[in-house]
Amino acid sequence: MGPLPPSMRPEQVLISPTSGRKRAVAFLLPDERRWVTIHYILPQPSLFRSPTFPIAFLIMTFTGGLLILWGVRRLIAPVSTLAAAAEELGRNMNAPPMPEDGPREVARAAHAFNTMAHRIRRYLMDRTLMLTAIGHDLRTPITRLKLRAEFIEDDEMRAKMLNDLDELEAMVAATLAFGRDASQREPMGQVNLTAMLQTIADEAAETHIDAADRIVFVSENMPDVLVRARPMALKRALNNLVTNAVKYGGGARITLLHPIKGNGEDAEEYKVTILIEDDGPGLPTEDLERMFDPFVRAEQSRNRETGGTGLGLSISRNIIWGLGGDIRLGNRQPHGLRVTVTLVC
């Protein structure tokens, strides 16, 4: 309330006590006998007009936002753990199981995932064991047949029979090697890919002397590339591809490209690409994917006397996938096959 007009004395004004929102003020008129009383109700105090409201609002919004962020992260964390475990299982069938703790739903999902991984592992192991057992048991009858074939008098017939038996023996040996690969757990280590490819090219040139000048290794001008891999397995995988190029394409050009930054979640991850190319006939486009299946061989190579069991590409893909890499077949212009292998470094 402002100051009283100078013509009024304090005893000429009465103000109601300040409790509640109802107020009254009475003024004594100049005749000093009558009063004028004014009743009024104070407006409801507005929360939004309070001077501290913007600050409180900002603090609450910020704290609420932080709480929501924390809650969402807590909810999402098990999902990314599950995704990481699934990715790891793709690379390594013997990856350790996921921890089965946390909230009930998360623990149930982890348990279901572990059970599934266990079943896949058992299924794969059973199949590999069966394949290896058949391969193993076939060795004795093949040896017996070979001994018996020696007694065939017709020279031509004997030679043909022994040839078939040799082929059968090679298939069995390849099957056994496949089983051994699946069960062997060579430890991961740092591998100098540049040096390994140079060795593979040198060894291929030594083995295939007639194609030696058509086996070359080109590395883009750069320091040696290191990758994390199982060295023996990786060498076997790459060797199979180079041998194919020499066998079916008459030569192999191995190119190691500059590593490039991967676009995956891991910002530190680099990918390196190896090309293995030849100038042979290549493969019909519709056959490219099928060639990775075990025991599959293209018609043309089955007819030609190139030998082979059709397991090479299958083994290579298994190994490369196991290292988190990838392998693709493609045809070159005007003719020839290009195998593209990508590895993580």
Ligand SMILES: Nc1ncnc2c1ncn2[C@@H]1O[C@H](COP(=O)(O)OP(=O)(O)OP(=O)(O)O)[C@@H](O)[C@H]1O
């Ligand atoms: N560079 C190539 N050019 C043309 N055809 C190819 C090439 N590489 C592979 N192939 C075809 O793919 C088939 C499968 O190859 P894969 O390496 O799996 O088996 P393989 O060479 O027949 O036998 P092995 O088990 O001894 O390697 C071959 O039989 C051949 O027909």
Ligand SMILES: [Mg+2]
């Ligand atoms: Mg092969």
